[in-house]
Amino acid sequence: MRWITRGLRAAALALGVVVPATTPGAGAATELIKNGSFSSGTTNWWSANAPISVDAGQLKAVVPGGTAERWDAMLGQKVPAFPIHQGHRYILSFDARASAPREIRTTVQVNTAPYTSTLDKLLTVGTETQRFAFGFTGSLETAQAELTFQLGDHATGYTIWFDNVSLVDNYANVAGNPVSLTSGFYVDPKSNPKDWVDKNPGDTAKTINAAIASKPMARWFGNWNANIADAVNKHVGPADAADKLPILVAYNIPDRDACGEHSGGGAGTPEAYREWITTFAAAIGSRPALVILEPDSLGDFQCMEGEEEATRTAMLSYALQQFKDFAPNTWVYLDAANYGWGTTGGTTPQAMAERLTNVGVANAHGFSVNVSNYYDTAKSVQYAGWINDHLATQKPFVVDTSRNGNGHNGEWCNPPDRKLGATTQLGGGAEMVLWVKVPGDSDGDCGISDRPAGQFGPELAMALITGDSTP
Known part of the structure; x- marks a missing residue:
């Protein structure tokens, strides 16, 4: 990774290098394996x-x-x-595959009887190589620990x-040292627009590629990812190798999209989340990353009951702590809805500020506004300023x-005649302006699209490019 000192900030900005206003601390983790x-x-x-x-x-x-037992x-x-x-906070990670799908057990434990463990996880290894990652807090003090992969308790044999x-002691990574920065935003080579472009050659694909698919944007993660560790690693890993900053959206809170309902779902229980x-x-x-945490999760309070609000507050607070503990070079922005919710939607900026405070926004780098919405940047900056007040x-x-x-026209679900905004970059009255919603991805079966939420439509992309929804 490149290291950029304060003295190089002006030059870095001139070159388009990402240099956020403040830098959280991080040092090197200690590898134990x-x-x-x-x-x-x-x-x-x-x-x-x-053998x-x-x-x-x-x-x-x-x-x-x-064999009768795992061990x-x-x-x-x-x-x-x-x-x-x-x-101390630890991260165990590894790649694994097997000749046939098998459930195995991994532990980090004392290496003498009674083999007390501080990590004990069951996982299923499939026939394709996948990345696995487990974050945990040390629950014991020992100088004699071991890592095990327990492979038994299967009727038929297999190869794995x-x-x-890797097992890292993340303690040094939360001690407040300067963070390594990157040489620009990551362009997702597997985004929905890029995937469509690669499969559909032609003039429309060339237009979408130039205007959208070749630009930095976020990738969204949720319950559609069967192995979240593998999915995140396959996005962050190539970005890190390219010395670029990836943008990720964590979107898996239980009862997700409680008000809009088109993107409903999420983790089944608070424990699963x-x-x-x-x-x-x-x-x-x-590795450096930027995460937008749970769009609409605080705005949805107006569609929830008191106990549900308390449960969600606790989950979001827990989430912020996990990034602080296990991803120290990640800037997390807790979502704070949009200008419309703050003026006519029943959630005042003061109420949103109270929700952010209750969740523990102090553990986040900041907050996000206008995610998946259409309010112009000036209104969005104004709304964020009201929250900060x-x-x-x-x-x-x-x-x-x-x-x-083209700003907001009073509709939120695939409205007509909207247009692409400023591409991902520093500034715009905010710390950064980002393409968080993937341009061309549907909001749901509504407005000018009958596609389900999250599905890419070239007609939606072209409408955003031209600013005109007329076929």
Whole structure:
């Protein structure tokens, strides 16, 4: 990663480099696993009833069938033993695949009886390589910890492969050191517009590619991602390798879109959400990222009851803490609805400020406004300013400009004659203006589209490019 000092800020801005106004602290995490890439063969790794070898740079284990317990066939690392400290935050991550889908168990535990664990997770490994990530807080103090992968308790045998095994002590990463910055925003090569362009060559595709698919925009994550760690890693990893800043949207709160209902769903329970958001944060880890947290989640309070509000407040507060603990180089913006909700929608800027405060916006880098909406940037900046007037400490904010080029016409669900706004960049009266909503993605079966929410439509994209919905 490039490091940009304050003295280079002006030059960086001139070059279009992302330099947010404030920088959260982060230092280097401590890696506890030795030879996690298996470049030194099987050194430091042991196995029991599951012979191991290195196969094309991966650790391969042959697991027999007919074992009675998970630990009847296992592998792991305990030489050298490593310390676990109570209260420290850790991230375990690894790649895995198997010859047939299998449920396995992984633990971080004391390496002597009674083998007390601080992490104990079941996971299903499929036949395609996937990334797994688990964030946890040390619940014990020991100098003699080990990592295990427990592979038994299956009727038939199978083969399993591991790679890029990492266990980091994230303690140093939350100590307040300067954050590494990036050389611009990431252009998602697998966005919905880009996917459509790649599959549909022609003049329309060329137009959409030039105006939309080649621009930086957010990628949204929710319950449609079967393995959230793998999905996040496949987005953040290439961005980090390219020294670019990825934009992600966490959109999986239970009873999501309670008012609009077109994007309803989310995690089934608060417990499921907490596990999901911890994994989301752990999958980012120390890599730079920008996250918009749960669009509409605070605006939806007007469609919820008191107990539901309290439950959602607790979930969002938990989410902010997870990013602080496990993703220290991530700037999180807690969503604060839009100008319309703040003027005619029954949620005053003061009420929104109170909700932000109750959730713990102090643990966020800032807040976002106008996500998936159409209010022009000037109105959005004004609304954010009103919110800041009611916060004990003013916070940076970002504005979604993906569809606000023609402003708001009184409709919110695929309204006609809207237009692309300013592309993702610094400024615009905000800390950043971003394309958070993916241009061309439908709001739902409404307005000028009959497509379900989140589905890309070239006709919607072209209408935003031209500002004219007439076919």
